[in-house]
Amino acid sequence: MTDVLRVLATPLQIAAGLGSSTVFVLVLFIGFCVVVGFTKLKKTSGGSAMVVKSLDERISHRPMVYLSPTAPRGASDQLRSPELLEAAARK
Numbered sequence: 001m002t003d004v005l006r007v008l009a010t011p012l013q014i015a016a017g018l019g020s021s022t023v024f025v026l027v028l029f030i031g032f033c034v035v036v037g038f039t040k041l042k043k044t045s046g047g048s049a050m051v052v053k054s055l056d057e058r059i060s061h062r063p064m065v066y067l068s069p070t071a072p073r074g075a076s077d078q079l080r081s082p083e084l085l086e087a088a089a090r091k
Contacts, residue, residue: 057064078084 054064
């Protein structure tokens with residue numbers, strides 16, 4: 001009877017060992033990712049929200065100034081490129 005118990009106990013011990021080592025590695029990995037992720041969160045220069053700072057904000061200590069959707073984009077405006085304006089003039 002003890003041989004049968006040993007045969008049954010061995011796979012259970014293997015599964016328990018693999019399961020516990022897997023859980024340990026997952027907890028270690030997730031904990032590292034959380035700790036490293038929280039170190040990236042700092043207050044931005046101009047706001048109260050916790051976000052990942054850009055390098056420019058970190059160096060200049062001023063918040064980023066974004067263009068409005070209606071702001072002209074200059075020569076890099078793809079919808080008003082010389083090729084498209086010429087093609088529209090032909091039609």
